[in-house]
Amino acid sequence: MATVTHDQALANARHLLAGQPAAGLAQAPAIIEVVPTSAAAHRLAAHALRALGREDEAQAAALDAVGAAIHDPEMIAAALALAEDRLPDAEAALRGRPLDSVLGDDPDNPAHANLKAAALGRIGGYDEAIALYEELTRRFPGHAKLWMSYGHMLKTVGRQDDSIAAYRHALATDPGLGEIWWSLANLKTIRFDAADRSAMEAALVDAAPTDDAGDHAAAFRHYAAGNAIRSAQLGYDPADTRATVDAIIAHFPAERFAAMAGAGAPDPDPIFVLGLPRAGSTLIEQILASHSAIEGTMELPDIPALALSLGRDAKGDPRRWVEALADLPSDALADLGRQFLARTAVQRKTDKPFYIDKLPNNWLYLPFIRLTLPCAKIIDARRHPLDCCWSNFRQHFAKGQAFSYGLEDIGAYYRDYVRLMAHIDAVQPGRVHRVIHEALLDDPEGEVRAMLSYLNVPFDEACLAFYANDRAVRTASSEQVRRPINRDGVDQWRPYDAWLAPLKAALGPVLEAYPGVPLLAD
Secondary structure (H helix, E strand, O other): OOHHHHHHHHHHHHHHHOOOHHHHHHHHHHHHHHOOOOHHHHHHHHHHHHHOOOHHHHHHHHHHHHHHHOOOHHHHHHHHHHHOOOHHHHHHHHOOHHHHHHHHHOOOOHHHHHHHHHHHHHOOOHHHHHHHHHHHHHHOOOOHHHHHHHHHHHHHOOOHHHHHHHHHHHHHHOOOOHHHHHHHHHOOOOOOOHHHHHHHHHHHOOOOOOHHHOOHHHHHHHHHHHHHHHHHHHOOOHHHHHHHHHHHHHHOOHHHHHHOOOOOOOOOOEEEEEEOOOOOHHHHHHHHHOOOOEEEEEOOOHHHHHHHHHHHHHHOOHHHHHHHHHHOOHHHHHHHHHHHHHHHHHHOOOOOOEEEEOOHHHHHHHHHHHHHOOOOEEEEEEOOHHHHHHHHHOOOOOOOOHHHHOHHHHHHHHHHHHHHHHHHHHHOOOOEEEEEHHHHHHOHHHHHHHHHHHHOOOOOHHHHHHHHOOOOOOOOOOOHHHOOOOOOOOOOOHHHHHHOHHHHHHHOHHHHHOOOOOOOOO
16 A cells, blocks of 8 residues: 555544544554554554443554554654754654644543643743643543643743642642652642641651651651662762763863864854752853843753764764764864754744753763863852752752762762862863852852853843743752742751761862862872
8 A cells, every 4th residue: 555545544534533433443454454553543443442432442552553653754753863862853853743643643542642742841842732731631630640741841831839739639639649749849849738748658658757847867768768779770880970080181181172272163152051960050040041142941961962972983982982072173073063053953942142051960071062162151050069969869850860869979979070170170271160059149149240241241130030030940940940049958968967977978078178179189
């Protein structure tokens, strides 16, 4: 059967579904016999079976559709683009036939519509995603995971009250869905009351009092137990981070940077805000994104993706990207810079001249940034090591940040971060602007003016009223940055001091030297 005949057969069968589901169902086997990998035909069969009340068979047909979809070239292209963070390619595919056909062929399947809404959010289509969620939650009021996803999207765009209401609706439907409780806690602006704790205890059988309840010993015990599970799953090895930092310091002394000066793409558009997670980078991003010339985007994965691809392609091992970078000629460096600009263009929704990439982990790829995008600006967000490391330990990240689930691992990671930043300061003086979080809390206007001066943009009063900015924020700090500057996060480690000896030992001289740096010979 030619492609056009296949499409015509599907169109005819879909037409029959409206009033004659049995007749529409009869068409599906003929299509599948000729094109066994036709996901659309399997979805059509599922829809017809559901209309006929044959739910068990409908579920089986839907599973067959999922299996067949792996052969759809457009589905494969969209999936690969998302997996490889090629968002411009993903956007074109996701806004085209693949997701629309999934939704159109089986409009009664909330999982399919939820997929489309989540994909829209991934590429910045927040208004479209929320409109779709609003329709879905009206149609499926008892679908807890759907309401939870709706809450995630509302949180992203700053509709906190609506987000909480969506999470609460989900809990009313399924109080045992732990991710919803975590999502509420992750707002960091509400406290669970006795009724909430009782509900969690009932759902978990033997739950501990929460951190906010003031039982710090029990809270730490459960933080440690949960993190131990997560750490075992991720298998983080601090030696890998240390080896990368050692390689950067060895391969990129001042002389190497000087020899490669002038290479790279000359575009000044990107502003990188980096450091450890939970160090105040989202606050800095929100401040800068309130400026009339600066656009905020999100945590973009493109720098690590490009660097690791370089290592894999040039050395057969993504971890050897440092060696590969040191060997590159000038034109190749410029090409990598242009690739970054092209990959991130999908995230730019305005015509502002500058945009922010706020991926904290970019600190480990500083030489890659400096050589491929030499005119880009870099801001290092630094927070007191105990506050920063403790905040990481108590945060469950949706993905990545494998270092954060062990106190020794976090301390070693922070120490390597400081070590590399000190090296860059020494061999590339003035290229990185550092913002000490506590200084920003003490003197917001002074620190903001210093940042804007470094960026070579005029002072903008809107930066001091950053909390009024209604832009979408996807990180764990989304609700904190929608309030005026405060000191709520300062010294949160102190109630847990009795258990933090492993962290302090791993930090070593970095702890006593803060906010300065220890000797480079660490």
